Amino acid sequence: MKVEKxxxxxxxRLSIYLRCINELAREGDKTVSSDKLAKRFHLNSAQIxxxxxxxxxxxxxxxxxxxxxxxxxxxxxxxxxKNHRVAIIGAGRLGTALTDYYGFTQSNFDVVALFDTDKxxxxxxxxxxxxxxxxxxxxxxxxxxxxxAVIAVPAPFAQGVLDEVSKVGIxxxxxxxxxxxxxxxxxxxxxxxxxxxxxxxxxxxAQPSS
Amino acid sequence: MKVEKxxxxxxxRLSIYLRCINELAREGDKTVSSDKLAKRFHLNSAQIxxxxxxxxxxxxxxxxxxxxxxxxxxxxxxxxxKNHRVAIIGAGRLGTALTDYYGFTQSNFDVVALFDTDKxxxxxxxxxxxxxxxxxxxxxxxxxxxxxAVIAVPAPFAQGVLDEVSKVGIxxxxxxxxxxxxxxxxxxxxxxxxxxxxxxxxxxxAQPSS
DNA sequence: GGATTATGTTTCACACTTGCAACGAATTGT
DNA sequence: ACAATTCGTTGCAAGTGTGAAACATAATCC
Numbered sequence: 397m398k399v400e401k402x403x404x405x406x407x408x409r410l411s412i413y414l415r416c417i418n419e420l421a422r423e424g425d426k427t428v429s430s431d432k433l434a435k436r437f438h439l440n441s442a443q444i445x446x447x448x449x450x451x452x453x454x455x456x457x458x459x460x461x462x463x464x465x466x467x468x469x470x471x472x473x474x475x476x477x478k479n480h481r482v483a484i485i486g487a488g489r490l491g492t493a494l495t496d497y498y499g500f501t502q503s504n505f506d507v508v509a510l511f512d513t514d515k516x517x518x519x520x521x522x523x524x525x526x527x528x529x530x531x532x533x534x535x536x537x538x539x540x541x542x543x544x545a546v547i548a549v550p551a552p553f554a555q556g557v558l559d560e561v562s563k564v565g566i567x568x569x570x571x572x573x574x575x576x577x578x579x580x581x582x583x584x585x586x587x588x589x590x591x592x593x594x595x596x597x598x599x600x601x602a603q604p605s606s
Numbered sequence: 607m608k609v610e611k612x613x614x615x616x617x618x619r620l621s622i623y624l625r626c627i628n629e630l631a632r633e634g635d636k637t638v639s640s641d642k643l644a645k646r647f648h649l650n651s652a653q654i655x656x657x658x659x660x661x662x663x664x665x666x667x668x669x670x671x672x673x674x675x676x677x678x679x680x681x682x683x684x685x686x687x688k689n690h691r692v693a694i695i696g697a698g699r700l701g702t703a704l705t706d707y708y709g710f711t712q713s714n715f716d717v718v719a720l721f722d723t724d725k726x727x728x729x730x731x732x733x734x735x736x737x738x739x740x741x742x743x744x745x746x747x748x749x750x751x752x753x754x755a756v757i758a759v760p761a762p763f764a765q766g767v768l769d770e771v772s773k774v775g776i777x778x779x780x781x782x783x784x785x786x787x788x789x790x791x792x793x794x795x796x797x798x799x800x801x802x803x804x805x806x807x808x809x810x811x812a813q814p815s816s
Numbered sequence: 817g818g819a820t821t822a823t824g825t826t827t828c829a830c831a832c833t834t835g836c837a838a839c840g841a842a843t844t845g846t
Numbered sequence: 847a848c849a850a851t852t853c854g855t856t857g858c859a860a861g862t863g864t865g866a867a868a869c870a871t872a873a874t875c876c
Contacts, residue, residue, distance in 0.1 A: 453823080474812065591713070
């Protein structure tokens with residue numbers, strides 16, 4: 397078992413392994429070798445072993461991995477055994493869509509509060525979730541024990557929101573605003589930039605070589 | 607000007623340059639050097655010049671780049687001067703949210719049709735967009751001259767949708783289903799996997815080192 | 817006990833990207 | 847004319863991730 401720092405690419409692969417293992421578990425498989433896993437899901441067996449070995453010895457030599465055990469281990473490593481309380485800042489189209497997003501609702505992330513600065517929205521409900529004034533973010537976030545923030549405001553306001561959110565002590569932030577943000581060192585910021593993805597498609601379509 | 611193949615990382619940076627240039631244009635700047643651009647937006651001046659040089663000589667030695675000209679050039683390179691007609695497959699929460707997403711509506715991507723297999727949804731409208739039966743995708747896609755498809759269906763159906771979409775001759779696909787897909791060589795597939803991003807945050811929160 | 821299987825681990829080569837430095841070429845300003 | 851600026855281009859070092867191979871270790875099967 398190594399004790400190096402874990403690359404984000406590694407944890408991303410762990411997510412993928414977990415999905416594959418879940419699929420095998422649904423099919424009733426009890427054990428699986430890194431080789432079978434690799435061939436079935438087009439992965440690399442050596443890398444699977446390397447990645448898993450970062451976190452412990454989960455496999456059994458001569459046998460492989462016990463599917464249910466590995467699933468539990470991966471869930472634990474990825475922190476999917478603990479619940480998180482999510483606030484979404486920005487009750488616009490994207491924010492309201494994310495509130496209902498099954499990726500949140502089906503996982504260990506519970507959206508418990510929305511924030512906006514629009515007085516017409518404050519006090520309303522999106523589904524079962526209340527919309528609060530972003531001016532009272534600190535107070536409300538503490539009351540709801542928020543530990544994850546999702547930024548769904550227009551780009552020019554995103555940095556301000558991130559600063560405010562960080563001030564309250566929230567350490568995990570997902571940003572959907574199409575702009576790079578500067579976060580404090582101890583804050584994990586994950587930006588999902590759909591604009592770049594779209595423009596990448598657009599570029600491809602514009603190329604005559606296609 | 608090089609004629610090598612362009613890496614996707616390069617085009618992603620072009621998207622970023624375009625944003626920066628747009629910001630400068632809004633502020634009224636007429637020219638900018640790669641050095642100023644780099645310092646202002648925390649980029650690398652040599653890389654800016656290298657990236658731009660892949661597509662032509664847009665700068666003027668001793669002067670820098672003309673802001674408006676560079677903006678137009680970048681838009682043209684990224685294909686943002688031509689409109690695209692988008693179909694969204696899957697009229698669930700994510701699909702309907704994307705239909706209204708300003709990233710689409712504010713860009714050169716027009717969402718012109720939704721598809722689903724649920725009879726209760728077929729025939730309805732999401733905003734101004736009709737929901738069609740996915741069974742008639744080929745016919746309807748041709749009629750609407752769709753050239754971009756967005757997959758917003760549950761993971762188990764995503765590959766089937768991609769195959770069907772490819773059969774119709776659509777070459778650009780954006781996939782929101784949390785599963786890797788196999789696309790034909792001439793089809794550009796861009797997968798946005800929010801689950802992996804979420805689990806990455808979850809992992810971070812689970813680490814005692816944080 | 818011996819053969820087989822498959823992990824945990826190390827090692828190496830390869831590819832890719834990035835960042836830095838350098839330099840000729842071209843333009844502007846004095 | 848000359849200095850200053852800045853692009854276009856090249857080369858190189860550093861870092862990172864990937865892929866394949868190899869091998870000791872350990873469990874299972876016969």
